[in-house]
Amino acid sequence: MDHIIQQAEQLVRQQQYNDALATIQPVLLQQPNNDKALNIAAVIAALQGNTYEAMDYFAKAMLANPSNSDAIYNLCALVGKQRSHADQYLKPLANTLIQWMRPELKPEMGNLIKLTFDKLAFNKAEPMEWLTAIFENYALPILLTAAQHDHYDLAFFLEGYIYQHYVKREESETHFEQAFKCWKNQLHEAGQRYRKTVDEMIAGENWSAGNPLAEHNLPKIVFILHTSSTLAHVEALISFLAGHQQLATPLISPMVITIADHNTDMVNQLQALKVPIIEVETEHPQMPRSARYAFLKSYLYTQGYQTLVWVTSVPEMSFAFGLRLAKTQIWWTMKFHGFSLPDIDGYVSSMHVDETFEHNGIQWHGGTLSSTNWFDETQTATAKQLRHQYPYACLYGTIAREEKLNDPLFLNCIADILTANPDAGYLFTGRELDPTIEQVFSERGVAHRCHYVGWVNSKLYCQVIDIFLDSFPCGSGYSLLESMAAEKPVVMFNQPNYVSYYPTIDALINTYFPANITTVAFYQSIATNVNEYQAIALHLATDPHQYQQASQLNQHLINELFANQQRCAQIYCQHFLSISQQT
Known part of the structure; x- marks a missing residue:
């Protein structure tokens, strides 16, 4: 049979797909579990545009021979593109990879998993629903098995990858807690x-x-x-x-x-x-x-x-x-x-x-x-030069990691602010440009006024912007305080289910701030809902007196509450x- 399979492979390379399929069919009739023949049939189906048939063939080849990495890799590539059939294939994929751990771990396991994650598009730029499906049906079962069989280093890789691309995709206390509950006890027992x-x-x-x-x-x-x-x-x-x-x-x-x-x-x-x-x-x-x-x-x-x-x-x-x-x-x-x-x-x-x-x-x-060191005065001249590059009456900004910015509720809130204030622009940061951010700003027609500056010196860019818009549902810490130190107004959320530094600042004011100094301007910048958040952001951009009061008070708050290292x-x-x- 090997020579027939080789002949079929040659016909595929010559793009004679019908002849290749006719050549391989007798093998499949005699040996329906021949993974090499199934793999060829899958390749032919994929090349002819028969995606679902190809997925079925690759799955059969993988089940017939769990060591067939080509079938695993190719099936992941197709599942990553044809996601409506993911439920049918993710668990069998996980079960196949799990067999690579028994009776001992195959050394190429880690590299193969990396490739499958890439082909499945398991990364934080993808929709949360897709990441959850991969996590629950594919990545988590492999992680739990690695921990159970004391394959520590593989478990570390999987945990780190899941953390970066799934847990951090939604920066919230609830998601963080629910995710780690799925595997922390098993890793703890392994330890x-x-x-x-x-x-x-x-x-x-x-x-x-x-x-x-x-x-x-x-x-x-x-x-x-x-x-x-x-x-x-x-x-x-x-x-x-x-x-x-x-x-x-x-x-x-x-x-x-x-x-x-x-x-x-x-x-x-x-x-x-x-x-x-x-x-x-x-x-x-x-x-x-x-x-x-x-x-x-x-x-x-x-x-x-x-x-x-x-x-x-x-x-x-x-x-x-x-x-x-x-x-x-x-x-x-x-x-x-x-x-x-x-x-x-x-x-x-x-x-x-x-x-x-x-x-x-x-x-x-x-x-x-x-x-x-909340404020770096050596950056002030550079900040002024950079500000001139943005020809807006008001430059809003959020200095944070991209996973803090990609919540659609926050992004649409920013778009609403820019729509209501056509003289304003928005500056944002991140290690990479998240497609979700691009998509929302483009769909809302404000992309031309939204400027991505990458991973930058936060103390510099906190001086470049005019108003800091804190992200939600997960807010900032250091960059928020750096903006306050740079005499910038900040708009924050106060919601019990949101991660925000507002409760901490509020408690510090009540504990340490001089009672004879009014803090009204700070509390006027705190929102409890999206409409209030937008209204505050718009008011600060158009009321010079309120802007100045908030700016000066914020700098004073930092000096009084956040500079006592001892x-x-x-x-x-x-x-x-x-x-x-x-x-």
């Missing part, structure tokens, strides 16, 4: 199983735990960053460490460890603060991801670091905390709170003023952001130490 192996290794080496106190009897605390970067959560950590350095009496001996990547700017800032840093990937570039956590646990054990603070990013935390990297494990989040695990000993938030508060039955410890450092250190003493 607990790995813990037995790692603990035996540490005991086998006869290592003794180091001194948990540094010089001057300061408790050692290590801060774990998922990746090296200068994103907002890293800025918050560095600001905390700077504030701690300014305390008359230091409270802890900090160290920072990153699991992946390298960021020179971040390293330089930490070194300037004389905070030791270990970049595991830089020092051990060939070390598998799971082995990095084993290395990290043994290192922390031997050096006496009994308290660990995982900074904000949740991927891999379920596994790492199941491994029990340290005696006390704390999660410090800058945004979402809908995540919990038995091995999290303490929860710390940067969005609450209250010393303690309860969320989903869990006690949290509150804190806020602080910095002495106060924030004191609060966070107290939280970290009290949690450590309780475990």
Whole structure:
């Protein structure tokens, strides 16, 4: 039969499709499960425009031989284009890939999954309904199986990919919580199983735990960053460490460890603060991801670091905390709170003023952001030059990641504002231009007044714009405060089910702001519905007096409430130490 199959393949290459099909049909009659013959029939059907017939043939070839990567790859490509039939094929695709993990993991599995994700169009630019279908029927079953069979590094890849392209597609507390509930327990259990192996290794080496106190009897605390970067959560950590350095009496001996990547700017800032840093990937570039956590646990054990603070990013935390990297494990989040695990000993938030508060039955410890670098005056001249490039009476703007901007409700709200104010423009940012944003602005006829500037210096562009329009349902943190520091009015939402920094600012005003200074202009910029949001944005653009009042007050609020690094450092250190003493 092999020579007949080769002959059919040759006819396909010569574009003699009918002859190729006639050649291969006898093989299919005698051997209906011959995956090579089925694959050829599928290719012929696809080339002749018979897409659904091709999908059926590829599926049969894949089921006949789960190792037939061509059939898997081609079926994904067709499913990604003909989505109405996705339900019929996604689960069989997942079940086939799962067989690549048993009895042992095939080394090419990771690369194949990457290709299938690309062909299925599993990326955050696609509609949420499509991403949900792939997640539930394809990606999640593979992730759960990888965790169950202790294929840790494959599970990390899948979790990271799902987080970037599905979880972050909709930036909301509810979506975040519901998504991670689907797999966090399985990864946590995998970490607990790995813990037995790692603990035996540490005991086998006869290592003794180091001194948990540094010089001057300061408790050692290590801060774990998922990746090296200068994103907002890293800025918050560095600001905390700077504030701690300014305390008359230091409270802890900090160290920072990153699991992946390298960021020179971040390293330089930490070194300037004389905070030791270990970049595991830089020092051990060939070390598998799971082995990095084993290395990290043994290192922390031997050096006496009994308290660990995982900074904000949740991927891999379920596994790492199941491994029990340290005696006390704390999660410090800058945004979402809908995540919990038995091995999290303490929860710390940067969005609450209250010393303690309860969320989903869990006690949290509150804190806020602080910095002495909200405004960069060296960028002012450049900002003025850039502003001249936008010939509008008012330039609205949102400085944020694209996944915060792509909600249709927010985008249509922006379009309504621009429609009502024909003299206004809109500037927005992101790592890449989201097709949803382009589509909405184009359909609403305002695309020519909407300017995408990419991934930029936020302190610069917060000075370029005239009014900051906070995104919803997930608002901004750092860029919002940077805009306020740059004397720009900001329009925000106050909704219980939205992620917004408004409640934090409101609580800080009531706690720390001088009572003799009116804050009316700030509260006049807070909306509770879309109509109010639009009205406020339009009023600020046309009322110079209101604009000036809001601008000046915002700068004052930043200086009074968000520039006290020492106060924030004191609060966070107290939280970290009290949690450590309780475990």
